[in-house]
Amino acid sequence: MNDRILMLGNQAISRGLIENGCAVATSYPGTPASEILPSLVEWRLAENTRLHAQWAVNEKVAFEIAYTAAMTGLRSMVSMKQVGLNVASDPLMSAAYMGTVGGFLVVCADDPGPHSSQTEQDSRMMAMMAKIPVLDPDSPAQAKDMIAMGYALSEAFEIPVMIRPTTRVCHARQDVAVSPIVADTRQPKFEKNPARWAATPKFRFRLHQSLEQKLSAISNHAATAPQRCNPGADESRQAIVVSGVAAAHTRDVMKDLGLWDHVPLYQVLQPFPLHREFITHLDTAYSQILVIEESAGIIELQIADRRKVLGKVSGTVPSVGEILPETIEAIVAKFAGKSVSPPDLPLTAPGRHPTLCAGCPHRASFFAIKKAAPRGIYTSDIGCYTLGLNLGAVDTFICMGAAISQAAGFYQAFRHEARRPDIVATLGDSTFFHAGIPALIDAVVQNVRFVLVILDNRTTAMTGNQPTPACGRGIGGEPTITVAIEKLVQGCGVAFCETGDPYDVPAFISLVKSAVAYSRETGPAVVIARRPCLLDRSQVESRHPFIRVHVVEKDCDACHYCIQHFECPALITDGKDKPVRVNPAACTGCGVCLHVCPKKAIVITEKV
């Protein structure tokens, strides 16, 4: 069988996993890695293998589950986005020492740009810090091939292997050749070995020694050695070294510039550890080496004679942002002494910024929060609701769960001031499970006077509506035990915990007001804003009845308060002093705007 299927990079990765006998796969959703696990489940359904796939509550938990399964000799995988690996970095560092028995892959997707992330960090640097090998695919097809390569490498050296795709691999689509799915027939077996699996510092020292030996052998491992892309090219004292999607761009660019037959091009498959022979070869054969990679200079760092290198440190290749093919074109042309007139980018018109969906319950919650604590400090978190920024209802966010600890930080900073600001933290249900709970316990212990609004839309919305522990279903729709947010909040020791519906605007505003009042006098207060995400197909039954609304033109004085402070994309206008209209193609009938217009110009048309 040599069929080709059109696949997203993330689907190609999951196809590689299922073709290579992956038995346990875990993840926490995050762009650009989110589609790996769901498409794995789709392949599983098609072929009915015994693979266990699950969303875990966070990346650390996901990592530990998958890693431990590999300790028994099965093949496993954990996937996440780059900042997710920060959360899982603790087990990663130790797993490198203890190594693995079955193949264990850490698929960590980076986001140079950044397009949908807080940082542009290079996970290959994390692999280097942990001392594990990392493979860097240039396309969906190569990402799939690297799964087989990675498993073989992992088992040959009993070491975790990182696969590091980037957004342009994960979210590229390509026709990819598929092979049959191999049913995994391995039996799990756990050999007790405290010196390895429960190693104390003395044994850790030995494990570290053996890790160094493994790395040294891996840097001679033929299967992952750099490849010469254009073996027929003339000999030259100059060479170009590339990896990841930069390799794909560079191949096209060199052909277009007519350099394919004139400058040797090498593609590094395994940026760390860089192959020793390759390092020597570069040193003896070339006097000038251009290195193009995203996003840090990992390959470049390992080259013997740094004076020969043109790359990040020399300022030849940008260290910030995505390296676009047009940038590579200019760099390569200059390197080869070709003059190209770089096109002046005429892409001047600004794009649209993203915004919460029309009728998103978060918009209603933010509106209520601003009414209840108009001069408050608003800490927030990672999710669709980060877009509350546009509404002036998000002042800060750092990383998963930090809304609560930042609220505590502001409280401690201001606690002795005569006028303490109200502090309102917002975070989503999935984020609360992920990293909010420890911070909430801490806030209770320190009696932090703040309000936490948990935006509970019963899903992980931003990344494509993955279930949360409160949903009662797993990734394949299978039923799971449900964990109630109220009980967790109460269990953390919070005395004020009330649930409300943000669509019920007046009642919800007064609920948030009472929480703010409680927090001023007494201690932490939690409001659970419960209303399903509109894009979540699994919650269609719990949709609110459609309320048809329109703007009474004579009552609208074009103040545009609703557009500026509420920003529902269904409320539109033809110009600065033109009245507002409801765009029926966009309106979802939530009815919240009825309470927003200060002139009461938005009214109900009919209830359907």
Added chain:
Amino acid sequence: MTIQQQIIISGVGGQGVLFVTRLLAEAAMMKGFPVLTSETHGMAQRGGTVVSHLKVGDFSSPLIRPFSADGLLAFKSESLAQHGGFVKSGGWAVVNSGGPLQSTGELKVESVDADAIAGNIGNLKSVNLIMLGASLSRLSGDCGLFCTLTDILTVLKMQISGAPAKLESFTAAIHAGYKV
């Protein structure tokens, strides 16, 4: 036959840019051409600018460089200003717009009032398919697409075979765009 076509498809999150990209990519594959796309997923899908790069033929990079695309399929009129710079001189742009558009530079610009057509056929969410239909009929000769209406309809049938009502309304939208 060797084919090399690079097309930018742009709009805002929720308009179905990804769906049209996928249909075109499947059509390319069905015809035996290698295909690569690069898509916008994640935060921008919440109403932000969404742009797909579609490359049919022998390419390794998933991204289109400025002044290299054969054409632009724009689901919002503002996309012409935002993404017109990807298109090479002599290339085309099919743009959703209520009125005629100023042809920028050396582009052949076709405007299609897809919002109005969507209103007429009673399917406000079908702007993307109307635009696809329109580009299949309006582009020809040097500017012709690598696939035909029949190819797209075949792909559509394969993609949504399980939902006859959906298939019917999607097909109607493509035809409505094709006919204008």
